Amino acid sequence: MSFEFPLLSLIIWLPIVFGVAVFATGDDHNAQIARWIALAGSILGLLIAIPLYTGFDSATSAMQFVENYVWFERFNVNYHVGVDGISMPLILLNCFITPLVVVAGWEVIKQRVSQYMGAFLVMSGIVNGVFSSLDAMLFYVFWEASLIPMFLIIGIWGGPNRVYAAIKFFLYTLLGSLLMLIAFIYLYQTSGGSFSIQDYHQLEIPLTPQILIFIAFLLAFAVKVPMWPVHTWLPDAHVEAPTGGSVVLAAILLKLGGYGFLRFSLPIVPDASNYLAGMMIALSLIAVVYIGLIALMQADMKKLIAYSSVAHMGFVTLGFFLFNAYGVEGAMVQMISHGFISGAMFLCVGVLYDRLHSRQIADYGGVVNKMPVFAAFFMLFAMANAGLPGTSGFVGEFMVIMGSMKINFWYAFLAATTLIFGAAYTLWMYKRVIFGAVASPAVEGLEDISKREFALLAILAISVLWIGVYPYPLTEVMHATIDHLLIHVNSSKL
Secondary structure (H helix, E strand, O other): OEOOOOHHHHHHHHHHHHHHHHHOOOOHHHHHHHHHHHHHHHHHHHHHHHHHHHOOOOOOOOOEEEEEEEEEHHHOEEEEEEEOOOHHHHHHHHHHHHHHHHHHOOOOOOOOHHHHHHHHHHHHHHHHHHHHEOEHHHHHHHHHHOHHHHHHHHHHHOOOOHHHHHHHHHHHHHHHHHHHHHHHHHHHHHOOOOOEHHHHOOOOOOHHHHHHHHHHHHHHHHHHOOOOOOOOHHHHHHHHOOHHHHHHHHHHHHHHHHHHHHHHHHHHOHHHHHHOHHHHHHHHHHHHHHHHHHHHOOOEHHHHHHHHHHHHHHHHHHHHOOOOHHHHHHHHHHHHHHHHHHHHHHHHHHHHHHHHOOOEHHHOOOHHHOOHHHHHHHHHHHHHHOOOOOOHHHHHHHHHHHHHHHHOHHHHHHHHHHHHHHHHHHHHHHHHHHOOOOOOHHHHOOOOOOHHHHHHHHHHHHHHHHHHHOOHHHHHHHHHHHHHHHHHHHOOOO
C-alpha cells in the first residue's frame, strides 16, 4: 500500500526537528522554554503516529505507508520506509513513551535541561527510523545513530560510574553492529547490488553462508536484546543512567534487537534460523532461569529490574524461535508489555530515588505508611512484572508458554519457571521496600507522589491493565504479518 502523504517521514523527522529546536534554546536560563518545546514535540509526535494504527489494514502482510526515494543512486541506496504488523506497534510504543520521559524529567533534571530533553526527542525520531527502514543501509545508519543520544544521556546525567557504563554500552553495541554491516555487504553483492531488505527475502543462499550471516546478525541483535551471555552491559547502564534513560533503554532500545530477529534473521536466512533454533532456545531458557536467579540476589532496585528485563526478553527470543503463531505473537505482545511494565518499574524507583537518593533495598522499609498511593501503583506494576493474570505481563508469557508446549514439554516447563522466579524477586523486593515498620528518619520524611508523578503512573497502569484484559487490538494488527513470516520460515525447514 502506498500512501500519498509522507506520514512516516513526519513521524521520523518531526521529533528530530523539535529536538534541534530544544537544543537551540541554549543554557539553563531558558530551561522552562526547553521543557515546553520538548513536551509539545513529543505529544505532537504521538498524535501524528495515531493514523498509523487507525489507517492500518490488518488483513494484509504487505508494507503500508510506503515511501521510496533515491538517496545514493550509484550504490542503489534508497530512502525506503514502510511499516507492517511487526514494526507499527513498536513505533507507537516509542511515540507513547517519549512524552512520559519528558514529563518524568520535568523537575528532576536541573542542569543542561535543553540537551537532556533534546536528546530524547532526537532519539525518538531515530528509533522510528530504525523500525520503519526497508533499506539495509538506511537501517544501519539509524541503528548506529541511536547509540549516540543514549551514550550522552548515560555519560552526562548518569551516576558516579557513568563514563564506564556509557563506554561499555557503546563498545558492546558498536562491535556487534560492525558484523551486521559485513552481512549487509555480502547480501548486497549476492542480490546483484540491492540494499532492499525485501529483495533479500527472495534470495536462495546456501546453508553455510546462511549460518555465517545468521551469526553476524545474532551478535548485533543479541547484544541489543540483551541475550545471555552478552547481557553484562545492561545492569551497569541501567544503574548509572538517569531515570528517563533507564525507561527508554528498557522500554524501547532493548526492542531493537528483537525487531532485528524478525526483520532480518528469520526471513533472510530461514534455513540457518531453523538449523540454529535449538541453540537460540537454549540461550533464551538460560536467560529466563539463570538470570531470574541472579535477580533474586540483587541489593540495588535498579539492578534487580535490569536483570528482570534480561529474563523477560529471554521470553521474547524463545518465542521467535518456536516458529509457531503462539510463540511469535506472544513474543511481540511481551515486547510491548515489557515496554510499559519496565518503564513503570524504573519510574517507581526514580520516584523513591528523587526523595532519598538511594536505590539500595536495605535503605527502605515501611514506605506504604508515608506513600500509600505510590505503594498501590508500585504493587500493580510489581504484580504485572511477576506475570499476574489480568495484566499485560501475563498475556505474552502465557502465549509463549503455549507455543513452547506445542514443541516440547520441557521448553514450556523451564519457561514457566519465570512465573515463580519473577514473583520471588519482584515481590520480595516490594515487601522489603514497601511493607513493615518505618525503617529510618529518612523514610519518615517521605511525601506521597505529586500530581505529575500520579499522571505518569496512572497512564502506564491503564496501559498495563488494558492489554492484560483486552489484547485483541494489539494481536489483530500483527496477525497477518506474522502468519506470512511463519509460512516463509517453515517452508524452508531443513
